[in-house]
Amino acid sequence: MLSIHTVRELRDYVLDVTLSVRSGETLVLIGENGSGKSTVLNLISGILTPDRGEVTLGDRTLFSSEGKTNIPPENRKVGHLFQSYALFPHMTVAENVAFGLRCRKVPRPTIAFSVANQLRVMHLADLADVNVGRLSGGQRQRVALARALVLNPDLLLLDEPLAAVDMRAQGAMRSELRGRIKNADIPCIVVTHNLRDALELGDRLCLLEEGRVVADGTPEEVLSMRENGFIESFAG
Amino acid sequence: MKVPTPATLVAICLLMIAGLLVAGCTTTEQAPETTTLTVFTAASLTGAFTDIGKAYEAQNENVKVDFVFDGSQTLRTQIEQGANADIFVSASTKHMKALQDGGFMENSTVTPFLGNSLALIVPVENQAGIAGVADLNKPGVKLVIGTKDVPFGDYTRQMLDKMAADPAYGQAYKDAVMKNVVSEETAVSSVVPKLALGEADAAIVYKSDVSKDDLTKVTRFDIPAEYNVVATYPLGILAESASKTEAASFIAFVRGPDGSAILTEYGFDPISG
Amino acid sequence: MLWRAVLTLLTAALLALFLLFITLPVASLFLRISPEEFLSSLTEPVVLDALSLSFVTATVSTVIVVLFGTPLALVNARRDYRGRELVDTLTDLPIVLPPAVAGLALLMAFGRRGVVGQYLDLFGIQIGFTTLAVVMAQVFVASPFYIRQARASFEAVDSLYEDAARTLGASPGTVALRITIPLAQAGLVSGAILSFARALGEFGATIMFAGNFQGRTQTMPLAIYTTMQGDMNAAISLSIILVVISFAVISAVKIVTRRKY
Incomplete structure (x- = not known):
């Protein structure tokens, strides 16, 4: 279970978000560009620090302004997929997936085993020694997911996970992604601009406007709020 | 901004060249009656010859004395490579001898004038x-x-x-x-x-x-x-000097009472000729 | 059409003229000495000593510049702190300072009566006239070439990779070593090569601060200046070696920077 209450002053407005996501539940964050969706993910994974508030994951406090706790990102055990995937361009697929394990000083044979296993599950075994610059959008997305999941994170944050995937492949990738998230059985937050993502991946939908949650409910509930301009255009 | 075409570039270059030519012409026209003497002088004489040059210019308004101070060997190499000078003042007879042998000096003018x-x-x-x-x-x-x-x-x-x-x-x-x-x-x-x-x-x-x-x-x-x-310091006029008369007059000044007084002040022993 | 052809011809002529101006003096070095004279002067102690001293000192200087310059460049590329611009200006300063000023400044600081040197002298440490002084002069004048290039290369690395590495469990140190530095590698290598070349060519600060003594402080440029007074062939041979190295350096930088992710 993830609970957050974060306040941070941004350039144009004050972001003030309170959310909680249960284990096995996927929360989809939607909203206009610049409404603070990616910022929320960065505040949770520790890339940004809230001005005040609290972030707890299970029984761990990741950040607390009152308790003066601020766990650095490398110790949060949060899988964070960036919009452009941020695969390390100077490494092969296998090296990318092994990166987190090597940082944790896992013994080499264990790394080799875990990486091979993860690549097989993700249908990437054939590409293990390929430099990531040569991959398609869908392949890159799978590598990024493999790189995060191989570490058995306690939380998964996905920023526009399918935006760089070929339109024709998006359907298949989406159901595959849904399967992976369900398997992991951890809280998951997905940021998206895509209605299909929201409907197929989300158990719950949250609408963000200028740093505030203005709607929170099942996809059907939120998408029925046609009086909201964004929902109107989003739901088409 | 527009990218300049090759034509513009060529035009600019030609203008610059023309400008340089004009500038070059005017400077030569300006100084018809002033002679510039270029004196290649051993670095050890820097202080003394700077003073001598000033004293000489004060007495001869139509002559400007330009000094190049450097090691005698460097000056010799420059002369051998074709540098334009009127007078060479060396800190050693060796380098003067080499230039004399190479035909760079007006041999009759070369003479020791200073001891150090x-x-x-x-x-x-x-x-x-x-x-x-x-x-x-x-x-x-x-x-x-x-x-x-x-x-x-x-x-x-x-x-x-x-x-x-x-x-x-x-x-x-x-x-x-x-x-x-x-x-x-x-x-x-x-x-x-x-x-x-x-x-x-x-x-x-x-x-x-x-x-x-x-x-x-x-x-x-x-x-x-x-x-x-x-050490004996020789000096002499270069074979290719265009102002040998003025050069001889400057040497006479160096060896005369005014020059000798300055040289003595700087710790040298002028050799009277 | 004819007008255009004339223009093209004129442009080509101007280009050729300028190229000639640059290449002629360099080519003249090669024409003034026979291959036999070149090879035989290579065996002269003054040439050999200068060659080995130059390579050793320039290598040591480059290593020092890289070791100290990399963290500095990384911090200045990634952290915004008060006085960053001032630090940047200070590290760039030796590029525009005449070497004579650099030499004088080093003397004033580390000379026997210098600001720091007088205290070192109390412990019997004297820097002037030693090979260490050569290295210090080279580090002083060559460091900006590396630091500038390194900072630009670090700034060109998308910080997204660093963020991703952090969330995967990398500490800031690991991020620098495994992500930022490898991604900036091409720029860092070309910066180090340029810095090495500058160290190799250093003359003014060295002759002022370290003096001129064969085998100890007489690097290639100093040896060229010294042998010019007596053995012109040795001076030309050393110059040719420096020309060849400089050409190789520029080519190396071009090749290294061509590779890009």
Whole structure:
């Protein structure tokens, strides 16, 4: 279970978000560009620090302004997929997936085993020694997911996970992604601009406007709020 | 902004060239009755000849004297490579001889005009406690001399050879002194500052290199005459000089009473001709 | 049409003229010495000593510049702190300072009576006239070439990779070593090569601060200046070697920077 209450002053407005996501539940964050969706993910994974508030994951406090706790990102055990995937361009697929394990000083044979296993599950075994610059959008997305999941994170944050995937492949990738998230059985937050993502991946939908949650409910509930301009255009 | 076309670029270049040509023409037109004398002068004469040049210009309004001060070897190389000069003032007969043999000099005008001898200098603080050449072999003394190819370095080696030949000092003395050498300079002008800053403990230079100002920073010791090497400075007019009359007049001034007075003031011994 | 052809011809002529101006003096070095004279002067002690001293000191200087310059460049590329611009200006300063000023400044600081040197002297440490002084002069004048290039290369690395590495469990140190530095590698290598070349060519500060002594402080440029007074062939040979190295350096930088992710 993830609970957050974060306040941070941004350039144009004050972001003030309170959310909680249960284990096995996927929360989809939607909203206009610049409404603070990616910022929320960065505040949770520790890339940004809230001005005040609290972030707890299970029984761990990741950040607390009152308790003066601020766990650095490398110790949060949060899988964070960036919009452009941020695969390390100077490494092969296998090296990318092994990166987190090597940082944790896992013994080499264990790394080799875990990486091979993860690549097989993700249908990437054939590409293990390929430099990531040569991959398609869908392949890159799978590598990024493999790189995060191989570490058995306690939380998964996905920023526009399918935006760089070929339109024709998006359907298949989406159901595959849904399967992976369900398997992991951890809280998951997905940021998206895509209605299909929201409907197929989300158990719950949250609408963000200028740093505030203005709607929170099942996809059907939120998408029925046609009086909201964004929902109107989003739901088409 | 628009990217300039090749045509524009060419036009700009041509304009610049034209501008340079015009500028070049005007300068030559401006000075018809002023003669410029270019005097290549050994660096050790920098102070004295700067003063002489000023005194000469004050008396001869139609002549401008331009000095190029550098090591005699460098100046010789420049002349051999075709540098334009009217007078060459060398700190050693060797380089003058080479130019004479090469046909670069108006041989009849070449004559020794100055004597200079070596001296030992130490910083006024004298941290190494040196009282004369006899102390130069003490371990740890940081000694600066000239390279073997510049006159004051060549003469220093000749001096040490003379001392080595004397049983009072011997070869061991010379070896110990050479072992104390921390730097071999190509121009005397860079030696005095190294002592004044206390970087080195002692140096062997021309007596004339130590100016009056320098004597507030360094102390000068004479080197016994039996070991000292007296340098003879020759000067002469270059074969290709375009202003030989003016050059001869300048040389006469250098060797006359005004020039001699300045040279003596700087520690040289003018040789009367 | 004819007008255009004339223009093209004129442009080509101007280009050729300028190229000639640059290449002629360099080519003249090669024409003034026979291959036999070149090879025989290569065996002269003054040439050999200068060659080995130059390579050793320039290599040591480059290593020092890289070790100290990399963290500095990384911090200045990634952290915004008060006085960053000032630090940048200070590290760039030696590029525009005449070498004579650099030499004088080093003397004033580390000379026997210098601001720092007078205290070192109390412990019997004297820097002037030693090989260490050569290295210090080279580090002083060559460091900006590396630091500038390194900072630009670090700034060109997308910080997204660093963020991703952090969330995967990399500490800031690991991020620098495994992500930022490898991604900036091409720029860092070309910066180090340029810095090495500058160290190799250093003359003014060295002759002022370290003096001129064969085998100890007489690097290639100093040896060229010194041998010019006597053995012109040795001076030309050393110059040719420096020309060849400089050409190789520029080519190396071009090749290294061509590779890009």
